[in-house]
Amino acid sequence: MPGNVSxxxxxxxxxxxxxxxxxxxxxxxxxxxxxxxxxAGGTAAQVRRDLMVTGYxxxxxxxxxxxxxxxxxxxxxxxxEPEPVVLIxxxxxxRAILAYFSGRRPGxxxxxxxxxxxxxxxxxINGVRTYPMESLGDILEEQKIRVAIIAVPGSEAxxxxxxxxxxxxxxxxxxxxxxxRVPSHVYVENVDMTASLETVAYFAxxxxxxxxxxxxxxxxxxxEER
Amino acid sequence: MPGNVSxxxxxxxxxxxxxxxxxxxxxxxxxxxxxxxxxAGGTAAQVRRDLMVTGYxxxxxxxxxxxxxxxxxxxxxxxxEPEPVVLIxxxxxxRAILAYFSGRRPGxxxxxxxxxxxxxxxxxINGVRTYPMESLGDILEEQKIRVAIIAVPGSEAxxxxxxxxxxxxxxxxxxxxxxxRVPSHVYVENVDMTASLETVAYFAxxxxxxxxxxxxxxxxxxxEER
DNA sequence: TAGATTGTTAATCGATTAACAATC
DNA sequence: TAGATTGTTAATCGATTAACAATC
Numbered sequence: 090m091p092g093n094v095s096x097x098x099x100x101x102x103x104x105x106x107x108x109x110x111x112x113x114x115x116x117x118x119x120x121x122x123x124x125x126x127x128x129a130g131g132t133a134a135q136v137r138r139d140l141m142v143t144g145y146x147x148x149x150x151x152x153x154x155x156x157x158x159x160x161x162x163x164x165x166x167x168x169x170e171p172e173p174v175v176l177i178x179x180x181x182x183x184r185a186i187l188a189y190f191s192g193r194r195p196g197x198x199x200x201x202x203x204x205x206x207x208x209x210x211x212x213x214i215n216g217v218r219t220y221p222m223e224s225l226g227d228i229l230e231e232q233k234i235r236v237a238i239i240a241v242p243g244s245e246a247x248x249x250x251x252x253x254x255x256x257x258x259x260x261x262x263x264x265x266x267x268x269x270r271v272p273s274h275v276y277v278e279n280v281d282m283t284a285s286l287e288t289v290a291y292f293a294x295x296x297x298x299x300x301x302x303x304x305x306x307x308x309x310x311x312x313e314e315r
Numbered sequence: 316m317p318g319n320v321s322x323x324x325x326x327x328x329x330x331x332x333x334x335x336x337x338x339x340x341x342x343x344x345x346x347x348x349x350x351x352x353x354x355a356g357g358t359a360a361q362v363r364r365d366l367m368v369t370g371y372x373x374x375x376x377x378x379x380x381x382x383x384x385x386x387x388x389x390x391x392x393x394x395x396e397p398e399p400v401v402l403i404x405x406x407x408x409x410r411a412i413l414a415y416f417s418g419r420r421p422g423x424x425x426x427x428x429x430x431x432x433x434x435x436x437x438x439x440i441n442g443v444r445t446y447p448m449e450s451l452g453d454i455l456e457e458q459k460i461r462v463a464i465i466a467v468p469g470s471e472a473x474x475x476x477x478x479x480x481x482x483x484x485x486x487x488x489x490x491x492x493x494x495x496r497v498p499s500h501v502y503v504e505n506v507d508m509t510a511s512l513e514t515v516a517y518f519a520x521x522x523x524x525x526x527x528x529x530x531x532x533x534x535x536x537x538x539e540e541r
Numbered sequence: 542t543a544g545a546t547t548g549t550t551a552a553t554c555g556a557t558t559a560a561c562a563a564t565c
Numbered sequence: 566t567a568g569a570t571t572g573t574t575a576a577t578c579g580a581t582t583a584a585c586a587a588t589c
Contacts, residue, residue, distance in 0.1 A: 122571080185407045
């Protein structure tokens with residue numbers, strides 16, 4: 090029914106909700122699209138377009154009711170039941186993910202974590218039970234889990250993903266620094282920290298160079314004035 | 316001189332380099348664009364277009380020389396000097412980042428890490444010296460640091476970023492789950508794990524629903540056949 | 542040479558931005 | 566009412582995809 094919504098729109102709605110929650114905590118009752126845009130870092134028109142998909146309407150000259158909008162966004166993006174999620178890989182990154190999500194969104198719940206390393210399994214870390222890799226298939230099936238977080242070394246990732254896809258997983262977040270091949274019905278979101286860091290370094294350098302250049306040629310004023 | 320290259324292109328080049336490095340380790344000497352595309356998950360034409368910005372040419376019917384291409388990508392995206400980077404926030408996520416990058420890319424070097432929590436500072440974690448937040452300005456200036464990784468709680472992030480921008484930082488990776496406001500000359504790459512997880516959960520649900528629907532209406536075959 | 546892949550240009554696609562009548 | 570903001574459509578922009586002559 091909601092037609093096709095882009096992944097970026099969903100990610101932005103998630104961000105708006107966080108901003109709105111903060112606003113609600115500060116007892117702000119209404120917000121205009123341009124206020125939300127200023128906080129989220131976009132344009133007012135984009136915010137309005139994004140919010141439209143939730144079906145909730147603002148009112149002219151009064152903007153959006155914060156609490157009702159939070160409700161509408163939640164109805165739209167949250168699954169009907171809290172989504173059970175598994176984490177594969179309990180190394181440094183995996184443990185950080187556990188800590189990061191521990192008791193955060195009730196709509197998403199890390200149900201189990203897996204690792205090949207025996208010293209890490211059959212324990213409870215940040216409230217999450219850890220299992221050896223062998224029990225992965227069973228638990229996925231038992232608990233009807235459809236979403237997984239990949240936090241294993243790059244060399245292990247594809248093997249793990251193949252198992253997950255076989256077991257019926259439909260969505261993945263991939264923290265491993267390698268591209269994954271998956272069947273077309275599986276949605277993958279890549280979080281490539283290495284690429285992020287290298288990209289930031291590249292642009293920081295570019296900008297440093299162009300600043301230096303402009304400074305050297307005395308052409309600093311033009312771009313920076315407006 | 317290299318004109319304007321999009322952030323996505325740079326991120327993809329970073330990914331290609333990693334694939335090429337693996338290929339080189341396996342003594343693969345040449346690769347075609349379609350082989351690289353299959354491993355990176357794109358199209359051959361896109362790979363060719365991306366590689367063009369490095370200035371390195373493949374040759375028809377022989378493809379790209381792996382080692383020379385790695386060299387060309389490195390020349391293009393790596394800064395002339397290893398880029399010194401600071402990490403702000405040594406909580407769970409910060410420590411995971413330290414562990415993750417510890418001794419990885421020589422082109423990028425986490426020089427120092429900062430936190431307000433005294434028990435975490437004036438130590439060495441994963442080979443990186445940690446400092447109290449107060450010394451941030453001094454060290455940024457001393458070591459001419461232009462890139463920072465933000466791994467502090469959302470409530471602290473904007474304050475930290477303001478300090479960083481004042482100190483002349485030009486690029487940021489933001490792991491804090493809040494949008495940041497920065498001067499226009501500062502490049503920001505957001506890594507929003509909460510939004511990623513919620514987006515994956517949303518699409519996993521959508522797909523589960525449409526599978527169920529098609530199965531119910533007996534219309535499973537059509538889309539999946541081709 | 543014939544076949545395949547290259548660099549590069551043209552066509553397509555999708556998302557963002559700007560504009561505007563409707564509305565409180 | 567006048568003013569401001571809304572939902573929504575049209576124009577713009579940029580990136581991706583497809584196509585093709587050049588080349589090994």
